[in-house]
Amino acid sequence: MARPPVHPMACARALAVLATVVIFTVPAHVARAQEVQTVEVERIRPRKEKTPTLSFLKDNIDFIRSRFDLLRQKPGDKVGDAGDIDPRFLAYQEMLRDLMAARDSVSVAGDSLERQSLLASITELGKLENQLDLMDGLLAAQRARLGVLQDDFTGRQLTSLVVVLSGFPIDAAVSRVTITLEDGDTLSVPLSAEHMASLQHGGVVEVFHGFVEPREQVVEVAIAGDRWPAGNAGFVSLDPARDRITFLRLDLSRVRPDGGAASIEATTWLHETGLPLGDG
Numbered sequence: 001m002a003r004p005p006v007h008p009m010a011c012a013r014a015l016a017v018l019a020t021v022v023i024f025t026v027p028a029h030v031a032r033a034q035e036v037q038t039v040e041v042e043r044i045r046p047r048k049e050k051t052p053t054l055s056f057l058k059d060n061i062d063f064i065r066s067r068f069d070l071l072r073q074k075p076g077d078k079v080g081d082a083g084d085i086d087p088r089f090l091a092y093q094e095m096l097r098d099l100m101a102a103r104d105s106v107s108v109a110g111d112s113l114e115r116q117s118l119l120a121s122i123t124e125l126g127k128l129e130n131q132l133d134l135m136d137g138l139l140a141a142q143r144a145r146l147g148v149l150q151d152d153f154t155g156r157q158l159t160s161l162v163v164v165l166s167g168f169p170i171d172a173a174v175s176r177v178t179i180t181l182e183d184g185d186t187l188s189v190p191l192s193a194e195h196m197a198s199l200q201h202g203g204v205v206e207v208f209h210g211f212v213e214p215r216e217q218v219v220e221v222a223i224a225g226d227r228w229p230a231g232n233a234g235f236v237s238l239d240p241a242r243d244r245i246t247f248l249r250l251d252l253s254r255v256r257p258d259g260g261a262a263s264i265e266a267t268t269w270l271h272e273t274g275l276p277l278g279d280g
Contacts, residue, residue: 158211158242158243158244159211159214159240159241159242159243159244160210160211160212160240160245160246161208161209161210161211161212161219161238161240161245161246161248162206162209162245162246162247162248163179163206163207163208163209163219163248163249163250164204164205164206164207164249164250165191165195165199165204165205165207165249165252166199166202166203166204166205166249166250166252166253167199167251167252167253167265168196168199168200168253169252169253169255170253171255171256171257172225172227172228172257173196173225173226173227174196174223174224174225174228174255175190175224175225175226176189176223176224176225177189177191177207177221177222177223177224178220178221178224179207179219179220180219180220180221180222181212181219182212182213182217182218187207187208189207189208191205199252204249212240212246213240214240214241214242214243215240216237216238216239217237217238217239217240218235218236218238219235219236219237219238219248220233220234220236221233221234221235221250221261221264222234222261223255223260223261223264228260229257229260232261232262233260233261234260234261234262234264236248236266236268238268241270244270245270245271246268246269246270246271247268247269247270247271248266248267248268249266249267249268250264250265250266251264251265251266251267252264253265
């Protein structure tokens, strides 16, 4: 029996299949042996060069020196063959000089301003000192005036006023006399039957005796009674002498209800002998 003829393409395919089978049938331990590398384990830490660059420089010192020699300046063969300078560089130098000059000018102006401020402060301090001296003088004068007033009014007062009543009112009986001093102090004195009897027989009744200021002042006098209208008052101007007793007499003999307190006849005089000036 004759064999069929073998096609060339069929042979190639058969060889490819056989090659594939051979590759996949390689033992696994052989494939791992090609990939795994052995690493040695040492008992002492291996020394590692920390400066590999120094080694390179030492090895190539001659070459490096030759390259440095090329950087040295050497005179050329041509003389005066310099290039043009960029004008911007000159402008930069001029700008720098102007900047330094401006800074100096600003510094000088600042120093001058500080000196002017210092002089102005000194001048203001001088004016303030003069004002303080003036205030001290005014305070001293005020203290002197207060001392005079203190001696006059807080020490032993010697200027006094005595107000007395005289005369018997015929037209209408008077039951009360009220005295109001310049400083506002008010003294209301009721007139009893004994007082009226004394006035009828020519006596006098004292209604006020006290210290007053030695200056011009006004004393208000008001009288009250059954036939006297409410609120009627009269005013007496006095100028008590310093360190003397001033008497003020109110004569009631001619008072009338229609004239009110203004119809009182008032007289004043100074005591002939001054008040004792002793400390007692």
